Amino acid sequence: xxxxxxxxxxxxxxxxxxxxxxxxxxxxxxxxxxxxxxxxxxxxxxxxxxxxxxxxxxxxxxxxxxxxxxxxxxxxxxxxxxxxxxxxxxxxxxxxxxxxxxxxxxxxxxxxxxxxxxxxxxxxxxxxxxxxxxxxxxxxxxxxxxxxxxxxxxxxxxxxxxxxxxxxxxxxxxxxxxxxxxxxxxxxxxxxxxxxxxxxxxxxxxxxxxxxxxxxxxxxx
Numbered sequence: 001x002x003x004x005x006x007x008x009x010x011x012x013x014x015x016x017x018x019x020x021x022x023x024x025x026x027x028x029x030x031x032x033x034x035x036x037x038x039x040x041x042x043x044x045x046x047x048x049x050x051x052x053x054x055x056x057x058x059x060x061x062x063x064x065x066x067x068x069x070x071x072x073x074x075x076x077x078x079x080x081x082x083x084x085x086x087x088x089x090x091x092x093x094x095x096x097x098x099x100x101x102x103x104x105x106x107x108x109x110x111x112x113x114x115x116x117x118x119x120x121x122x123x124x125x126x127x128x129x130x131x132x133x134x135x136x137x138x139x140x141x142x143x144x145x146x147x148x149x150x151x152x153x154x155x156x157x158x159x160x161x162x163x164x165x166x167x168x169x170x171x172x173x174x175x176x177x178x179x180x181x182x183x184x185x186x187x188x189x190x191x192x193x194x195x196x197x198x199x200x201x202x203x204x205x206x207x208x209x210x211x212x213x214x215x216x217x218x219x220x221x
Contacts, residue, residue, distance in 0.1 A: 001025045003190060004067045004105075006096050007074025008047060009036040012111060012157070015183035016071065017045035023187055030063055030074075052092035060099025069107035069190050070100050072138075082130035089131060093138035097145055106148045107196070109189055111182070112139055114153045114174060114201055139199070148196035150189050154182045155203040167205025168212040169219075175203030188213040194221070 003020055005013045008029020017027040021044035028046035031037060032053075040047040048063045052074060064070055074096075076088040093110060100108055116136045120129035142149045155175045162180025185202055188209055189195045194217045207215065 001068040001190065002028065002066060004028045004030060004048075004064050004070045005045075006030045006052065006070065006072045006092065008040050008045065009033070010073050010075065010077075011159075012179050012182050012186075013071075013073040014040070014043050015179050016073065016186050017043040019183045019187045020190075021045070023191075025187075025190075028063075028067070052095055053087055055095065057095060057098045057102060060095055061102035064096075064099050064103040064105050067103070067105050069109065070096060070105055071109045071111065071186060071190070072096050073111045073186075076131075080127075082127055085127070085131045085134045086137075089134035090137040090141070094141050097142055097147065100147060101145070107190070107193070108142065108147045108149045109186055110138060110142055110149065110151045111186070112151050112153045114155045114203075116153055117199070143199075148193065150195045150197070151199040152182075152186065152189065153199065153201045155201070157182065163204065164209055165204070165206055166209055166212050167203050167207065168200055168209075168216055170198070170200060172201045172203055172205075177203045181209065184209045185213070192217065 007013050008031045020027040029040040030050045032051045034049050037047040072093045074092050076084040112135045115132050120132045155177050158176050158178050160178040162178045
């Protein structure tokens with residue numbers, strides 16, 4: 001499969017690219033900064049320089065042309081304010097969905113966040129609340145589209161070595177999950193079309209990734 005990854009220089013995205021290459025797939029990372037191309041290519045991934053804050057839908061569609069799927073793993077990142085979080089985490093996700101539709105790419109995996117889908121709790125840090133609202137808006141936009149979408153909401157991300165064992169379901173208790181394991185789950189979701197239409201939460205657990213994805217499908221059918 002040819003998989004385009006928006007936010008290709010991100011920590012999850014680079015792990016995802018390496019996992020896809022290991023699986024035999026062809027990842028292509030969309031990166032904003034030309035200086036990041038070499039890093040992405042060192043993972044075995046292709047790279048396209050494209051700034052989702054300034055790109056047109058036709059430019060995005062061109063980058064997605066010929067892809068089997070797209071993963072939105074972009075984000076405004078630490079230190080960014082509420083305005084940029086909305087521009088990237090919501091606006092960028094919507095733009096990529098528009099581009100996917102124009103390019104005829106139906107499969108879309110959105111990397112969201114646990115806590116999205118509902119109003120942030122009172123007293124939450126204002127910038128993080130803005131991030132969750134942006135993710136909620138991106139989810140709502142995607143659900144309304146005629147695409148084969150899957151939404152993944154990881155818990156708090158860590159740089160711990162992945163275990164390959166997770167807890168994956170529509171509703172799981174809050175927790176943490178290594179970025180390695182998030183990437184592994186995304187690979188399985190991409191290769192399992194029956195996960196289309198699902199919104200899944202993810203934390204560390206006891207079930208091997210492949211079995212966890214299979215169990216979710218079994219519960220839904």
